[in-house]
Amino acid sequence: MNRKTFLELLSERVLFLDGAYGTEFFKQGYKGAVELLNIDTPKVVEDLQKAYAEAGADVVLTNTFSANRLKLRSMGLEEYIRKINENAVKIARHAAPGKLVLGDMSSTGMFVRPLGDLDFEEAYNVFREQAALLIDAGVDGIIVETMSDLKELKAAILAIRNVSTDIPLIAHMTFEADGISVTGTSVEIFATLMNDLDVDVVGINCTLEPKDMLPVFMRLAEYCHKPLSVEPNAGKPLYNKGVLTYKSTPEEFAVYMADFVELGANLVGGCCGTGPDHIALMSKYVGKQKPRQRTVRNDQFLSSRTVIKTVEPFLVIGERINASGRKKLQKSFQDMDYTEILNLARKQEEEGSAVIDVNLGIEKLLTHEHFKQAVLELDRVSSLPLSLDIQDAAFLETAMREYVGRPLINSALAREEHLNSRLALLKKYGGMLIVLTMEKDIPQTAQERLSVAKKAVEIIKANGVDLKRVFFDPLVLPLGAGSDYHVTLNTIKLLTESGLQTSIGLSNLSFGLPNRESINAAFLGLSVENGLSAAILNSKEATTMNVLQGCLALKGKQLGTTQNAIDDEL
Amino acid sequence: MNRKTFLELLSERVLFLDGAYGTEFFKQGYKGAVELLNIDTPKVVEDLQKAYAEAGADVVLTNTFSANRLKLRSMGLEEYIRKINENAVKIARHAAPGKLVLGDMSSTGMFVRPLGDLDFEEAYNVFREQAALLIDAGVDGIIVETMSDLKELKAAILAIRNVSTDIPLIAHMTFEADGISVTGTSVEIFATLMNDLDVDVVGINCTLEPKDMLPVFMRLAEYCHKPLSVEPNAGKPLYNKGVLTYKSTPEEFAVYMADFVELGANLVGGCCGTGPDHIALMSKYVGKQKPRQRTVRNDQFLSSRTVIKTVEPFLVIGERINASGRKKLQKSFQDMDYTEILNLARKQEEEGSAVIDVNLGIEKLLTHEHFKQAVLELDRVSSLPLSLDIQDAAFLETAMREYVGRPLINSALAREEHLNSRLALLKKYGGMLIVLTMEKDIPQTAQERLSVAKKAVEIIKANGVDLKRVFFDPLVLPLGAGSDYHVTLNTIKLLTESGLQTSIGLSNLSFGLPNRESINAAFLGLSVENGLSAAILNSKEATTMNVLQGCLALKGKQLGTTQNAIDDEL
Ligand SMILES: [Zn+2]
Ligand SMILES: [Zn+2]
Ligand SMILES: [Zn+2]
Structure with missing residues (x-):
């Protein structure tokens, strides 16, 4: 799917993203590197994606969140990079025929200079490698999510666009409740840079439950000129007797997601703690809707x-x-x-x-x-x-x-x-x-x-x-x-x-x-x-x-x- | 003679003032208050004025330089104020028929507040009294000369104009070689106020010999918009074996006075040390001349x-x-x-x-x-x-x-x-x-x-x-x-x-x-x-x-x- 078609689709109705992968595999008792499932037990991945498709998701993400060379290296899995990414795309296609498959990417796990030692060009090359693997394997687009460093995100965006200028690209950062990332970047700084960079959809995900993400999303919606996506967590994670639970019920989640749609979200889905139940109730509760027209700030900003x-x-x-x-x-x-x-x-x-x-x-x-x-x-x-x-x-x-x-x-x-x-x-x-x-x-x-x-x-x-x-x-x-x-x-x-x-x-x-x-x-x-x-x-x-x-x-x-x-x- | 006639005359040719009175009487051995001559020995005054008229002076001054009530009081002559002023006008008329007779006025000899204790209104009344006596006695105009305090001069001008708005009025101050009076007023301050006040001719006299007065006169000529008069001393006074002499010769004086005419003077005469010889040579040397056109500063000034x-x-x-x-x-x-x-x-x-x-x-x-x-x-x-x-x-x-x-x-x-x-x-x-x-x-x-x-x-x-x-x-x-x-x-x-x-x-x-x-x-x-x-x-x-x-x-x-x-x- 090219960008034009994707953007037309987005302008017609609100699309549903899927829910979490990591936390779902964890609930099922899987404790290792979830990317290895793509090679060892693809059925587990496929079943979850099928469940998401059946729950009403228009989009499923490949199980490749950590499948970049640096992150894999830190887990001792560097040699499997090609296989993990290629398999992930095949599994998703198989699990959710007719749905959009987005290659999922996230942080290298290392800090780019000056926050850490990773050179911008190294990060760029790492992202470029994974993007090329995913795109060659036939994804419909790419989502870069849960990024906390705007500079690392920028490297990813430039790398992905170096591989393809025609593929749909969604860029996410994750913010604390005050709307500032752990690296000091506000959602406004993020939004105003994303307005310029060659991305199609801008979004936020993870860290916050819907209630806390709503005010941050409102700020994003005020400053960002592009279609918006949002994936809150299911709630604050609670460890109780060795069991990880998230406190929002799927019902609460669904109601909140309707609010995000009211505020202008074009793509809604779930992050940590959300599963097929959340997505099912959300897609049912929100239903087929035309995206809202938003009023955005039209003035200009410069930022560091x-x-x-x-x-x-x-x-x-x-x-x-x-x-x-x-x-x-x-x-x-x-x-x-x-x-x-x-x-x-x-x-x-x-x-x-x-x-x-x-x-x-x-x-x-x-x-x-x-x-x-x-x-x-x-x-x-x-x-x-x-x-x-x-x-x-x-x-x-x-x-x-x-x-x-x-x-x-x-x-x-x-x-x-x-x-x-x-x-x-x-x-x-x-x-x-x-x-x-x-x-x-x-x-x-x-x-x-x-x-x-x-x-x-x-x-x-x-x-x-x-x-x-x-x-x-x-x-x-x-x-x-x-x-x-x-x-x-x-x-x-x-x-x-x-x-x-x-x-x-x-x-x-x-x-x-x-x-x-x-x-x-x-x-x-x-x-x-x-x-x-x-x-x-x-x-x-x-x-x-x-x-x-x-x-x-x-x-x-x-x-x-x-x-x-x-x-x-x- | 009214102002209009006087100013027409001034515009036609350079007029000659007379020379000194006090220093001439002193040369003749007279040591008392020269104003008393008007009563005691009018012949002495008349002879001098005749000499000036014969020397070519167009204007003779009455022998009333100190004949204001305050100055006369300081000399014990207050009771003679009317007689002195009235006689002075009669003597001048008789001595110089056909010539202009200007009533001569000068300082009260006291300092006006804040320089001294004399109130401005007191000074005003003193000048008003003398001006009225002179004008009633039939002078053609009034000259206020040798004034070193601009404020006292202002009192005199206002007083004279209170008596008559139709009489020609010449206002003089006396300056040091730096162009500043002993009370701190510069010739420019004097000139720019005189441009506004209701006087007909503005001039400087006394204190300086021609050579030193020339640069001061040039400044006056640059700042003053009205006809100008000038009466330098004959030179620096020298006491030698009890005899007072002035070092400029009448020849030198005449040559300098021609320079003042070149610079725009409308009325030229002499102050201390000048006598009929100076006036005779001056009138001969300068001759009948049309007054020069001057270039004056046209901008505005405010002053204290x-x-x-x-x-x-x-x-x-x-x-x-x-x-x-x-x-x-x-x-x-x-x-x-x-x-x-x-x-x-x-x-x-x-x-x-x-x-x-x-x-x-x-x-x-x-x-x-x-x-x-x-x-x-x-x-x-x-x-x-x-x-x-x-x-x-x-x-x-x-x-x-x-x-x-x-x-x-x-x-x-x-x-x-x-x-x-x-x-x-x-x-x-x-x-x-x-x-x-x-x-x-x-x-x-x-x-x-x-x-x-x-x-x-x-x-x-x-x-x-x-x-x-x-x-x-x-x-x-x-x-x-x-x-x-x-x-x-x-x-x-x-x-x-x-x-x-x-x-x-x-x-x-x-x-x-x-x-x-x-x-x-x-x-x-x-x-x-x-x-x-x-x-x-x-x-x-x-x-x-x-x-x-x-x-x-x-x-x-x-x-x-x-x-x-x-x-x-x-
Ligand atoms: Zn998350
Ligand atoms: Zn997530
Ligand atoms: Zn003098």
Whole structure:
């Protein structure tokens, strides 16, 4: 089944996933690696899947949750990887003819850097191997579930899409009751990155019983633009005299699952503790329903692994990590000494930056490892979202692969080949993009800059990228070189009137002049009044930050409050 | 001779004043009070005046330099005041038939408050008495000369004009070589106040020999819009074996006086040490000349006794002396405790205010003495120029009489009778005026506010007041009350496009809101971009002051530098 058919099906009615495998085999007394059943006693697997099919599941999952090379290796089963995965698909097909069979994948069981020692590319290769086995064996799609690390999930998604761009793909994370994963990622951060990545359905599963999962799901439903799936546990696990039970009854479960459908779930099923009884009652109780239309947040967010920031009403991008023309900083970056980067990241967060621009200086002096390490170090200290200020497309891709969250790319020229290459990265890895209103030379007039932007808009549309993900830079030139700041102001005005978002590199204006802070602040105020949406600026400049707050207050908006409102929700 | 005839004559050719009286009588061995000659030996006076007339003087001065009641009293001659002045006019007329006879007046010899104990109104009455005697006796005009205190000169001018508005009036001060009088007033402060007061000719005399007076005269010529007169001493006085001589020869003197004519002098004569020989050579050497056209500074200035500030490129008016709604401050003002006023004046000067607004709070709790004392106290500490923020017209006049320099009046309504009363004070005492763009109620739209301003413009023109002396206030209303700040911005734009200067009360915008500094700063930036010329603001707000500097820098202007450029000149 290809993606188009799958998505059409999803738009027609709510589909039922199956229930748990591990906990069901455990109830039946099986205590070993459940993946081995695919080889040793396939009948056990087949019977459970038959039961799920009979209970009304539209979708059965292959018994391959832990069947990636690293996880199997930890269980001493590495040599069976091919057989386990291939058999799993055959068993499921046999057990549930006419049903959708999704290849089930989950964590490697190891932590990806910087949380652990596993390199992102290793994780990627592990997932790629399992995905290829499942897809070659003929699954209808893949579900990656119970992931607690957004970065590991990202590796899995990229790996699966490297094997097939045409297969349906469902991506799940698992959250605590506060909506934050054990690795610090909120459901909003997850949702907003999944909006960008090439997945078809976004969901949550495991950890929580339905009652506790409902508020987390509501947040997912508010932030995610894609079809949703959900698989709660049957309840909190209880050990009683050696017997594991889950406290929700199938009846309670079914009633709750109807609530998830009301809130917009497209696929509903069960995780730990749920069995065929839960699925049977759920499918009966929910019945054939058209999926609900949801109201989703339409604004934009940038995120790191642990911090999410709204773009509205204004995005402050801290400029201070920039080695251009600063020899000492450049040298420390070359030496992979990131002390100053981390220091500046922390300071800029205190100053009120929402996003941190990272410019490591002269790129021909650097290697891929420099960019990779910079992203890892900033992730390690839970930094703000990053603006990846990288000229070289290959270096940029390295940074984007390693990045956890939704970054800003700074920047693309409006020239077709340049812009296309950055849009490709944007589509693959997610995020937002600044597009300069110039192709090669700087247009002299606001009208010319607008024309360049409009050409870029056509290219962006042709790439299928939402214009909301793009800022146009109206180009700020140094006053000292005799430039007329009104050209930039007028360009902001024209771009804003055309419904486009704008971002400027503020400090360039006052380059070489005395009293830079005053000049920057004054110009920022005028720019915001003309509609500016974002600026890369020196957040150490109190005047600039204060004026920004004042400009927003004039419009009845507040920088801090809006962002805190989100933070409070998390 | 009336003023019109006198000014026509002045426009046709350079006129010659006479030389010294006191030093000539001294040379002749006369050692007593020279005014007594008018009674005892009028022939001595008449002979000197005949000599001056024959030397080519177009104008002779009456021998009444010290003939005011206070000065005569100090010499024990008070009882002869009428006779001295009346005889002086008769002698001059007789000595120089066909020549202009100007009644000569000078200082009371006492210091006016706050420099001394003499009350301004006492000085005024003393000058009024002498002026009335001279005018009744038939002088063609009056010259007030050798004044070193601008306040005493102002009393004399107001007194003379109280006797006659139709008599020609020449006002002189005397300056040290640095262009500053012994009481701290610069020639620019003198010139810019004289531009406003109802005098016909402005000049300098005494203290300096021609060489040293020339640079001071050049400054006068740059700042003064009226015809100019000049009377240098003959040189530095030298006592040698009991004989007083002046080192310039009549030849040197004549050559210098031609230079003054080249620089724009309309009336040239001599002060101490000059005699008929000097005047004869001067009149011969200069000959009949048409007065030069001068280029004068056309910008506006506000001043106190000792400080002058440019209005361009932007006028910062410090708002912090304001008792409205501040009970403790109000109480201290009622008790005539001006400690806090002086403290706030000093602080605001440090913060970068150019002018200091003074609002003593609820006026019905105050008396004329409160306003008078406030002005005196601020003068005593050499404060910045004041903005007299006074509602009651009588209190305002009291403050304006006492004020030394060119103040700002804050403010008039555009309503005819209200505006006329303030314009009358402006014409009488000098200064600049803020006119609100409202008559009774606040117009809702920018166009309506512009219309109100245009009505006010007609009233101002009808009063013969230069529009450059007026700021229009586009009205800033509290954001918190739901007002749209764009109305004010648009009003600023419309007024600016109409060639009018604008001033706002900035802080009103953020009344009752948190983070006022940011809001004020942001709005000020937008206002300056729209053309705003001045603002009453809280100069303690660093953000506001910084943004202002930045806005001006965008336009290639600098607040500090322009003002310092003037300060440096002084
Ligand atoms: Zn589970
Ligand atoms: Zn599960
Ligand atoms: Zn003299």
